[in-house]
C-alpha cells in the first residue's frame with residue numbers, strides 16, 4: 001500500500017511534513033484553515049492533486065471555525081476562507097478547482113441550516129480526497145499498457161502518492177504497470193532546487209520496493225544518448241486547453257531531450273488539472289519562489305551572498321513535445337484541443 005500524505009479524523013487534518021523527508025517522518029496536525037494555507041505555501045504538502053485535497057479540507061475546517069449566524073455572513077466568511085487558501089500557490093489549478101467545488105456546495109444549499117452546510121462541506125472535502133486516489137488508480141490502468149515490460153522510465157519531480165490523495169499520477173502509471181507484472185526501473189531526476197525527486201520520489205518508490213535509480217538533473221541527456229531510458233512520464237500542475245503542460249521546472253528540458261532521442265514523453269494527470277479557461281501555456285501563471293531555495297542546500301550556502309537568482313518553480317512544455325496525456329477518462333493525443341475538450345465532456 002503506497003503512502004497517503006493527508007489524513008482527516010474527527011476535526012483534525014494530519015499531513016506528512018514533506019519538507020523533512022527522507023530523513024524524518026513527522027506528521028503535523030491542523031485545526032485552523034490559516035495554518036493549512038501556510039502549510040501549502042511552505043510545501044509541507046505539495047503536488048497539484050494533494051494541494052487540492054489539502055485546500056478542500058482546509059476550507060471545511062474554515063467553515064467549522066466560522067462564527068456566522070446567518071447564510072449571508074456565512075457565505076461571505078467562506079469566500080474569505082477560500083481567498084486565503086487560494087492565495088498560496090498560483091500554478092497548480094487543482095487548488096482552484098477544489099475550492100470551486102467547495103464554493104458550489106455553499107451556493108447550492110443556501111436554504112439549509114448552517115450546521116448542515118458545514119457537514120456538507122466536510123463530506124465534499126472528504127469525497128475530493130477519496131476520489132483522488134481512485135482517479136489515480138483508473139489513470140494508472142489507462143497508462144500501464146503504454147509502458148512496455150522491462151522499461152526504464154525517467155520521471156521528474158514527484159508525481160507520486162506523496163503528491164496526491166494516494167497512488168500518484170506519473171508514479172500511479174508506474175505502479176499499475178508493476179501491478180500488471182511488468183519489470184520497471186525508474187530513473188528519478190533529483191529535481192533542483194527543492195529536490196522532490198531525490199527526497200520524495202526515491203523515498204516512496206524505495207519504500208514500495210519499486211526499483212529506482214537517482215540521477216542529477218543534468219545526467220538525463222547522457223543516459224538517453226546511451227540508450228538507457230525508454231520513455232519519460234511526468235505529472236502536471238496545469239494543462240492548457242491546447243495541451244501545453246505546466247509542470248515542475250526542468251520538465252521542458254526533459255521533453256526537448258526526449259524528442260531529440262525519439263523517446264515517448266507522457267504526461268499523467270487527472271482531468272481536474274486541465275484548465276479549459278487557459279487557451280495556451282503562455283498564459284499559465286508561473287510561481288516564482290524565494291531565492292534561498294537556490295542559494296542554499298538546507299542551511300548551507302552553495303552560492304556567494306548577494307548573487308542575482310531566478311527561481312521559477314514551473315515551466316511549460318509545448319503540446320507538440322507531448323506524446324500523450326493520460327487521464328482517468330482516457331488517453332489524449334494530438335489534436336489536443338479536440339481530444340482534451342472531449343475528455344472534459346465525458347461522463348465520470
Ligand code: MRU
Pocket residue numbers: 046047048049092156157158159160163164168169170196234235236237247248249313
Ligand atoms: O512544487 P511542487 O512540488 O508542488 O510541484 C509538483 C509538481 O510539479 C508535480 O509534478 C505536479 O504537481 C504533479 S503531482 C501529481
